[in-house]
Structure formats: C-alpha cells, structure tokens
Amino acid sequence: MLRQKWGSIVCPSCGNLVGVNDQQCLTCGRWNPGLWGFAPLLNRLGRDLGFTRFVMGGCISLYALMLIADPNAINTGRALNFLSPSMRVLFLFGESGAIPVFAAGRWWTVITAGWLHAGLLHIFFNMMWIRQLAPPTSEMYGPSRMVIIYTIAGITGFTASTMAGAFLPVLGGAGFTVGASAPIFGLLAALVYYGRRTGSSMVGDQAKSWAVTLFVFGFIMPGIDNWAHLGGFAGGYITSRFLDPLRPERLDHLIVALVCLAVTGIALVFSIVHGLGFLRG
Numbered sequence: 408m409l410r411q412k413w414g415s416i417v418c419p420s421c422g423n424l425v426g427v428n429d430q431q432c433l434t435c436g437r438w439n440p441g442l443w444g445f446a447p448l449l450n451r452l453g454r455d456l457g458f459t460r461f462v463m464g465g466c467i468s469l470y471a472l473m474l475i476a477d478p479n480a481i482n483t484g485r486a487l488n489f490l491s492p493s494m495r496v497l498f499l500f501g502e503s504g505a506i507p508v509f510a511a512g513r514w515w516t517v518i519t520a521g522w523l524h525a526g527l528l529h530i531f532f533n534m535m536w537i538r539q540l541a542p543p544t545s546e547m548y549g550p551s552r553m554v555i556i557y558t559i560a561g562i563t564g565f566t567a568s569t570m571a572g573a574f575l576p577v578l579g580g581a582g583f584t585v586g587a588s589a590p591i592f593g594l595l596a597a598l599v600y601y602g603r604r605t606g607s608s609m610v611g612d613q614a615k616s617w618a619v620t621l622f623v624f625g626f627i628m629p630g631i632d633n634w635a636h637l638g639g640f641a642g643g644y645i646t647s648r649f650l651d652p653l654r655p656e657r658l659d660h661l662i663v664a665l666v667c668l669a670v671t672g673i674a675l676v677f678s679i680v681h682g683l684g685f686l687r688g
C-alpha cells in the first residue's frame with residue numbers, strides 16, 4: 408500500500424497519532440500531517456527519513472567510486488591521506504577550495520565537496536560523527552529541516568575556506584578541500600542552538616563540548632580545514648535560528664529539502680562532466 412486513504416497515522420513532525428486526512432495535527436500544529444496519504448510510506452524510512460543512511464551510503468559509494476576510477480594513482484600517504492583518491496579524480500568529482508573555484512571556475516564545488524573524502528581515516532571519522540549527530544538533529548528539527556541545515560552548512564563552510572584560501576592564505580584557507588566535516592559542524596551548531604532556544608542544557612552543553620573538542624582537534628592535527636569548520640558552524644547556526652526548532656516542521660520544508668538533494672545530485676554529475684572537459688582541454 409503506497410497511499411493510505413483513511414484511518415490514523417503517525418504525525419511526521421511530532422510522532423503523535425493523527426487522522427490521515429486531518430488538515431492540521433492537533434498536537435504540534437503541523438499542516439497536512441498525512442502528506443496526502445504518503446506519510447506512512449515516508450515514516451517507514453525512519454524518523455530521519457533515512458537521511459543518515461543516505462548520507463553515509465552516498466559518501467562511502469562516492470569514495471569507492473573515486474578509488475576505482477583511478478586505481479593506479481591512489482595515494483598511500485599517512486594519517487588522513489592513507490588510501491586517498493588521486494588528485495585528478497578528487498578534482499573531477501568536485502573538490503572545492505580556492506584553486507577549483509577561482510582558477511577553474513568550478514563554483515558549484517562548494518555544494519559537492521561535503522560528499523567527498525580524501526582518505527580512509529578521513530571518511531571513517533566523518534561517518535562516525537554523522538551517525539552520532541544526524542539522528543538527534545532530525546529528532547529535534549525534523550528530517551527535512553536537518554537536510555536543509557546540512558546542505559547550507561556545507562555550502563557556507565566551503566565558501567568560507569575557499570574565500571580564505573583566495574584572499575587570506577596566510578590564515579590557512581584551502582587551495583583544495585573536501586569532507587563532510589563542514590556539514591557536521593552545521594549539525595553541531597543546530598544542537599547548540601536547540602539547547603539555547605529550548606533551555607535544554609543537556610543537549611546544548613553536550614553539543615558545545617563536542618564542538619570545542621573538534622575545533623581544538625582541527626588546530627592540532629595537520630591538514631584540517633578549520634575555515635570549513637568555522638563556516639559550517641556559522642551557517643548551521645544561522646539556518647537553525649531561522650528555522651526555529653520550537654515550531655513544527657512544515658510541508659514547504661520537505662520541498663526545500665528535496666530541492667537541496669536534487670541540486671546536490673545535479674552538481675555532482677555536472678562536476679564530472681565539466682571536469683572531464685576541463686582536464687582534456
């Protein structure tokens with residue numbers, strides 16, 4: 408059964424029972440909680456609409472594809488660069504930073520870079536953090552608003568490191584940069600803001616201590632893009648403020664989230680097509 412026409416369903420915003428044809432959820436006030444009868448189908452994907460699995464699956468598949476695409480040039484450097492896809496392939500799939508954006512005109516890489524990783528440890532650490540942070544963020548903001556926060560934090564993070572790389576290179580911006588840590592800092596910011604907005608010191612303090620630990624870790628470890636962390640945190644915080652976790656998630660949030668995912672997919676495909684032409688020419 409794809410579409411439920413009568414009976415009650417679980418509200419996608421607050422999780423309470425609501426009639427599938429009700430105009431508004433009586434508990435949280437969300438309009439059209441039944442999503443024209445498609446809410447049960449979406450709920451089956453999980454409270455996060457399957458986004459945690461989707462991001463992890465997407466990042467791991469892209470990493471594997473990058474290794475397969477140029478197996479002879481895999482970098483076997485140490486630490487975060489162990490098993491790194493070749494420079495060529497990283498460029499092709501859409502790494503960001505001052506060089507791709509300003510020297511090659513690939514501005515859309517600020518969208519794609521958050522889905523790409525430059526080594527086995529790099530992807531391992533980031534996937535651990537996504538597994539840790541995405542489910543609670545989705546619980547507090549709703550899955551659609553989490554996708555919006557995730558996407559915008561990636562864009563602001565890579566824009567910050569690209570701008571710093573181009574105009575403030577002394578302060579350590581990036582020539583080349585990839586990794587999900589920009590959106591991860593966006594999720595951390597969302598949890599910090601949730602703590603402030605609701606007065607939940609448990610959520611807020613935990614998120615703050617994680618954010619501080621990860622920031623400090625970034626300054627100690629070599630080769631970490633601290634501008635992306637800073638930009639991702641700022642973007643995530645401002646977006647969370649704007650979305651306000653105390654108000655129920657709305658249908659237009661779902662539409663914006665789907666647009667975010669579609670734009671990301673298009674940017675990845677376009678990146679490869681444009682990159683093949685660029686490297687040949």
Ligand SMILES: [Zn+2]
Nearest residue numbers: 418421432435
């Ligand atoms: Zn509700």
